[in-house]
Amino acid sequence: MPTTLGIYLFNSREISLDACFAQLFFIHLFECIESSVLLLMAFDRFIAIRDPLRYVSILTLPRIGKMGLVCVLRGMAVMLPLPIFLQQFQYCRPNVLSHCYCINQDVMKMACSDIRVNSIYGLSVALLTEGLDSLLIFLSYVMILTTVLSITSHTECLRALNTCISHLCAVLLFYTPMIGLSVIHRFGEGSSPLLQVLLGYISLLVPPLMNPIVYSVKSKHLRARIIRVFVK
Numbered sequence: 001m002p003t004t005l006g007i008y009l010f011n012s013r014e015i016s017l018d019a020c021f022a023q024l025f026f027i028h029l030f031e032c033i034e035s036s037v038l039l040l041m042a043f044d045r046f047i048a049i050r051d052p053l054r055y056v057s058i059l060t061l062p063r064i065g066k067m068g069l070v071c072v073l074r075g076m077a078v079m080l081p082l083p084i085f086l087q088q089f090q091y092c093r094p095n096v097l098s099h100c101y102c103i104n105q106d107v108m109k110m111a112c113s114d115i116r117v118n119s120i121y122g123l124s125v126a127l128l129t130e131g132l133d134s135l136l137i138f139l140s141y142v143m144i145l146t147t148v149l150s151i152t153s154h155t156e157c158l159r160a161l162n163t164c165i166s167h168l169c170a171v172l173l174f175y176t177p178m179i180g181l182s183v184i185h186r187f188g189e190g191s192s193p194l195l196q197v198l199l200g201y202i203s204l205l206v207p208p209l210m211n212p213i214v215y216s217v218k219s220k221h222l223r224a225r226i227i228r229v230f231v232k
Helices: 002-010 017-050 052-058 061-079 081-087 104-110 116-149 154-162 165-187 193-216 220-231
Strands: none
Touching (some): 017 052, 017 061, 017 116, 017 165, 061 081, 061 116, 165 193
């Protein structure tokens, strides 16, 4: 966001190479951590629906803290090599980025060195982090659906499914633009630059802006307050 505001308010269109590497590291790190958090939330929903009586004993505060620490450490371990690889390259091509921020797929295209190792590693990381997380989230919802369909009460079935709606919306908001942007960068050589920029802004800005709305709209008290504001 500071980079975006700097471009539009102060016409600041330059960034040093080291700052670019640091920026892409933190962007990809936070993406990895967010993907991990969405996976943990899917596991949380599965435990709450499958075994509600043991929910508190399974997901204790120390255990939740350890899982959060693992998410952060995993993100740092897999993302730290990205800027290290990029620092080894020679850059001789036009140094104009497709976005107002630095990401690995965009920066490595400016290198005139052999980028196959970086490309393979970046793709492997994407598959083993966001790709694996999305697969496990899908499997967790398959098990949730299996559990819910076994509930005899129609009302309880709908109530159980209703607890997952916010999380499903957050998953779609996060993964849909990110996957689209990744596919365009790797395989869409002839795609429109405007589409790349648009997907870049959506994947970076929309999830954090929409997540509070997605999770708060189910609150009856907050929903009533919002309705009163607009009705007045």
